[in-house]
Amino acid sequence: MKKQQRHIEIMDTTLRDGEQTSGVSFSASEKLTIAKLLLTDLNVDRIEIASARVSEGEFQAVKKITDWANENGYIDRVEVLTFVDGDVSVNWMLEAGAKVMNLLTKGSLNHLTHQLKKTADQHFAEIAAVLKLAKDKGLKSNVYLEDWSNGMRNSKEYVISYLNFIKDQPVERVLLPDTLGVLTPRESFAFVSELVQKYPDIHFDFHAHNDYDLGTANVLEAVLAGAKGLHLTINGMGERAGNASLASAVAALHDNMKDVHTSVNEKSLYSVSKLVETFSGFRIPANKPVVGENVFTQTAGIHADGDKKNNLYFNDLMPERFGRQRKYALGKTSGKANIENNLKELGIQLADEDLKKVTQRIIELGDRKETVTQADLPYIISDVLDSNTIEEKVQVANYVLTHSKNLRPSVTVKILIGDEIFEEHAQGDGQYDAFMNALKKVYASKKITLPQLTDYAVRIPPGGKSDALCETIITWMHNGKEFKTRGLDSDQTVSAIKATQKMLNMRD
Numbered sequence: 001m002k003k004q005q006r007h008i009e010i011m012d013t014t015l016r017d018g019e020q021t022s023g024v025s026f027s028a029s030e031k032l033t034i035a036k037l038l039l040t041d042l043n044v045d046r047i048e049i050a051s052a053r054v055s056e057g058e059f060q061a062v063k064k065i066t067d068w069a070n071e072n073g074y075i076d077r078v079e080v081l082t083f084v085d086g087d088v089s090v091n092w093m094l095e096a097g098a099k100v101m102n103l104l105t106k107g108s109l110n111h112l113t114h115q116l117k118k119t120a121d122q123h124f125a126e127i128a129a130v131l132k133l134a135k136d137k138g139l140k141s142n143v144y145l146e147d148w149s150n151g152m153r154n155s156k157e158y159v160i161s162y163l164n165f166i167k168d169q170p171v172e173r174v175l176l177p178d179t180l181g182v183l184t185p186r187e188s189f190a191f192v193s194e195l196v197q198k199y200p201d202i203h204f205d206f207h208a209h210n211d212y213d214l215g216t217a218n219v220l221e222a223v224l225a226g227a228k229g230l231h232l233t234i235n236g237m238g239e240r241a242g243n244a245s246l247a248s249a250v251a252a253l254h255d256n257m258k259d260v261h262t263s264v265n266e267k268s269l270y271s272v273s274k275l276v277e278t279f280s281g282f283r284i285p286a287n288k289p290v291v292g293e294n295v296f297t298q299t300a301g302i303h304a305d306g307d308k309k310n311n312l313y314f315n316d317l318m319p320e321r322f323g324r325q326r327k328y329a330l331g332k333t334s335g336k337a338n339i340e341n342n343l344k345e346l347g348i349q350l351a352d353e354d355l356k357k358v359t360q361r362i363i364e365l366g367d368r369k370e371t372v373t374q375a376d377l378p379y380i381i382s383d384v385l386d387s388n389t390i391e392e393k394v395q396v397a398n399y400v401l402t403h404s405k406n407l408r409p410s411v412t413v414k415i416l417i418g419d420e421i422f423e424e425h426a427q428g429d430g431q432y433d434a435f436m437n438a439l440k441k442v443y444a445s446k447k448i449t450l451p452q453l454t455d456y457a458v459r460i461p462p463g464g465k466s467d468a469l470c471e472t473i474i475t476w477m478h479n480g481k482e483f484k485t486r487g488l489d490s491d492q493t494v495s496a497i498k499a500t501q502k503m504l505n506m507r508d
Contacts, residue, residue: 005261009229013048018237028061030279041268051081052092066097100140107145109155135170142173149178152191173203181211189221196226205229208244215244234276247290255316267323383488394504413438451478472496
């Protein structure tokens with residue numbers, strides 16, 4: 001018989017602890033939008049949305065969320081950080097319409113002694129008074145043990161005395177924060193395990209920070225040790241190095257701990273992550289697990305080839321789980337398999353000879369440290385195939401383009417026409433205009449009239465994601481006939497010069 005899985009509660013604290021990220025402040029409307037998505041689309045168990053008494057704006061934001069939560073049956077899943085301050089936080093909660101408070105208390109003797117300057121008995125008495133008042137007013141309470149990790153390291157007797165006191169109080173959960181992000185995975189397991197075994201009837205939540213980049217590892221160890229809930233944030237937002245990331249932690253739990261489960265809908269992780277990125281202005285690193293732009297992108301050609309041969313470079317983190325798609329990067333390490341995968345997605349097939357030429361062009365662009373995207377491919381193909389049809393009797397061998405303040409742009413150009421070499425210098429209203437003036441001098445010496453330029457258009461691949469390519473399309477008129485040439489390069493003037501070289505070789 002299959003063993004029943006243990007449910008791990010996920011509390012998202014992006015709107016409270018995550019908003020403590022330096023420079024981040026959500027508006028009331030943004031908070032409401034995020035709260036709705038967290039509870040409905042992402043389906044986390046609980047959300048912590050604010051700290052009491054912060055500001056009038058914070059109060060209005062909480063009121064918006066609690067009004068919506070009351071109307072839609074989510075109010076018991078909305079929580080607010082409160083303080084040991086007599087009736088002040090409790091009254092704030094009642095006015096804001098919130099029903100669950102997370103009371104911030106001291107989890108280490110160091111904090112108690114040096115910040116509060118009180119004895120344990122004094123602190124416990126004040127906590128008990130607030131909890132009783134909250135219960136009498138119809139509020140549910142959880143308690144944070146601030147600096148609990150250092151408490152376990154340096155004043156365990158105090159932590160045990162606190163838990164002996166709190167186990168008889170009207171609290172739903174005891175929240176164990178690694179406030180300064182100091183724990184190792186071994187300590188996370190040992191400390192949580194010790195408390196779970198000593199207090200089996202207490203629901204313990206674990207709250208990881210990421211100062212040593214150990215947040216996700218500590219989360220896994222805490223769950224292994226018996227923690228029943230986790231506090232996580234979208235994109236790992238939070239003070240200093242942030243909190244444990246919700247996407248990373250959930251994916252790691254689902255794939256590595258088969259005896260537990262969460263309610264989180266993985267397919268919404270990426271979309272919610274991008275929205276929070278937009279609202280916060282806190283940018284997601286491209287290599288951020290699960291939600292980063294590059295994490296489902298194969299760059300090396302050998303990896304793309306392996307994916308075609310029995311998915312040799314796949315793991316359990318399949319992009320489709322998170323509403324994403326695998327991509328094959330295009331650059332200097334691209335092989336034929338990378339390009340074929342991208343062409344397949346575009347519905348394009350090329351002959352082997354043409355595919356080799358396209359591959360070579362992409363490698364050349366990559367060598368110049370330019371990013372090439374799938375959207376660039378049709379442009380590159382068009383340029384390569386177009387160039388195949390033109391015999392290059394005329395070549396723009398070298399050029400120097402100058403642009404200076406208060407001076408007209410100038411160009412020095414070296415042109416090869418058959419076996420002849422020409423060099424000219426000219427100025428113009430722009431760099432390309434100067435290039436054309438120099439070119440006209442070359443052809444005037446041969447008593448040849450160049451086609452007339454009638455239209456000049458520049459475009460980049462759609463989506464605005466490419467910093468590599470610019471296509472210049474020039475329309476020419478010659479002997480009563482109109483024709484077009486295209487040039488492709490990362491520099492607009494250079495792409496125009498390439499288009500012009502094609503014109504020189506197509507001219508009657």
